[in-house]
Amino acid sequence: MTQHAPVVPVTLDLREFRRAPRSTDECLALWERLEPAVLTLDPLAGPRVRFDLGDEGEVGVWFLDPATAPRPLGAATRFAIRGVLEPPEIRHACTTCRAARTTTYAPYKCPGCDEGQRMGRVCEAHAVFLDGSLRASCPSHTPACRCGTKAVAWCGGPNCRTRKAWCETHLRRHPGDPTVAYCEDCYAERFPACEHERCTGSGYIRCEHRTLSAMKPCGRRICTEHARRWQVYGSYNRGLALCTPHHQQLSSTSPEGLIDMILAGTVARSGRGRSATRRRVQLPRISIVRHILINTRRTVLDMEAIDRLFTTLEQGLSGRTPRDTNLSTALDLLAGHRASRHEDIERFREQHVEGRGHYDRLLQELRRGGRHELASAVEFSDFRPRSRILFVRVPEHLQGVFRGKGGSSVRQLEQRVGVKIQVERG
Ligand SMILES: [Zn+2]
Ligand SMILES: [Zn+2]
Ligand SMILES: [Zn+2]
Ligand SMILES: [Zn+2]
Ligand SMILES: [Zn+2]
Ligand SMILES: [Zn+2]
Structure with a gap:
């Protein structure tokens, strides 16, 4: 069969x-x-x-x-x-694989692989990723650094914004965090060097020195350690940050110049982040300005004289044209300052009378103790009735004698006079 x-x-x-x-x-x-x-x-x-x-x-x-x-x-x-x-038709095939006569699905694009109408693709195995971005490329189109070497990372800094890639030599890694790398320029921008010689700190603070006729600030970069705060808004508010040269210049700047700087600094601060909830920055009261002048340049002015400095400045500015935003803000600040100046003048007069009484008793005490040199050198400066502090000025070479060992002489004088006694700084 x-x-x-x-x-x-x-x-x-x-x-x-x-x-x-x-x-x-x-x-x-x-x-x-x-x-x-x-x-x-x-x-x-x-x-x-x-x-x-x-x-x-x-x-x-x-x-x-x-x-x-x-x-x-x-x-x-x-x-x-x-x-x-049969395998499904691969629409996105790797350009590199195709050159080796194989077809592989390619999930990424390589901007360098130009295929005429559309951008070339690269497969999982051939894709090259540099640190700092999820952009891929094929091995032959790996971005090059400016020096020609293959790049290792995209710079995410303020200039490059991940559009430029750099080689290891031309990247600067952050000493505290090596995953953070920028090109030299961006690094300098992100972690600015402190202007202070040999300082390795980052100059995150900019010098706020400016004048009304030159509102662009000095801008020198300073680290927190080397920044000097000019405490023009009282001891509890952040003063104006100054670089070393500008801080050193203060003592030789005229009272007019200092007040110009305070006004310019306050104009700049009040223009920043203005909102309904945020209190506008105000000019310091003249009772504070008086101490600023004493501390920065050892000039003792009475309240009337300081008030005149502000009034003169205001008169000079009101005639100036064109009236830009800064000038208008300056004039607003000065106008808003006027009432407090009159209050301070009034209070100063009253305190002066009371303070003078304490001062006279202080001189009597010094003479009674036979300290005649001190009695003729100590000057009246100010009296604060609320805290009952008598401020006096004592020539530097006599300050030690005046205070006594561990402040014992001053304490004795305080007991006799009945107020606290403080020697004006500077
Ligand atoms: Zn491939
Ligand atoms: Zn490519
Ligand atoms: Zn960069
Ligand atoms: Zn390079
Ligand atoms: Zn520094
Ligand atoms: Zn400066």
């Missing part, structure tokens, strides 16, 4: 095979390579079998009807390829 050799229907799974056949002949040629191995199989034992073809990938053979297949398969067995499973 002759038996018709049955046809064994199969499907080829070519989804993992890199050299997918492009024609019937190529498909047959592939089958002929596989057939000797297929004939050794038992379809019932495993209806789906995979063949490893090395670099070319894998091919799967699926027996569609294992029960009807002859056992064992033999040279006479005829096969029918009923279907072919």
Whole structure:
């Protein structure tokens, strides 16, 4: 009995095979390579079998009807390829892989791989990422530093804003945090050097020195340690930050010049972050200005004289044109300052009378103790009735004698006179 050799229907799974056949002949040629191995199989034992073809990938053979297949398969067995499973068409293929005649899905774009109409792509394996950005490129289009070397990181600094990449030599890493790296210029901007010689601190503070005729501040960068605060708003408010040269200049600046600087600094501060909830910065009261003048340049002026400095400044400014925002703010500040100046003059007069009384008793005490040199050198400065402090000026070379050992002489005088006694600084 002759038996018709049955046809064994199969499907080829070519989804993992890199050299997918492009024609019937190529498909047959592939089958002929596989057939000797297929004939050794038992379809019932495993209806789906995979063949490893090395670099070319894998091919799967699926027996569609294992029960009807002859056992064992033999040279006479005829096969029918009923279907072919092919890899999905890869729309985004890696440009680098394609040059090596393979097709790989490429999730990233490489701006350097120009494919005419659209930007080239790069696969997971070929993608190069530099620190500082998620932008990819293929190995041959890795960004170069300005010096020509391959870059290692994008600079996220204020100038580059991750648009420029730099090599390790031209990057500057933050000493405290090596993951933070900028190019030289951006680093200098982010971590400005302190103007103080040999200081390694970051100059986060800018010198606020400015005048009404030159409102652009000095701007020199200073670290917190080297910044000098000119306490013009009383001891509890942040004073104007000054660089060393400008701080040193204070003592030789005229009272008019100092008041100009205070006004200019206050104009600049009141223009910043103006909002309904934020209290506007005010000029310091003249009772404070009086102490500022004493401390910075050892000039003792009475309240009327200081009031005149402000009035003269206001008159000079009111005639100035054009009236820009800064000038208007300055005039507003001066106008708002007037009432407090009159209060301070009035109070100063009253205190003066009371203070003079304490001062006279102080002189009497000194003379009674035979300290005549001190009695003729100590000058009255101010009296604060609320805190009951008498401020006096004592020539520097006599201050030690006046205070006595551990302040004992002053304490004795305080007991006798009945008020606290403080020597004016400077
Ligand atoms: Zn690739
Ligand atoms: Zn590329
Ligand atoms: Zn940069
Ligand atoms: Zn470089
Ligand atoms: Zn410093
Ligand atoms: Zn300065």
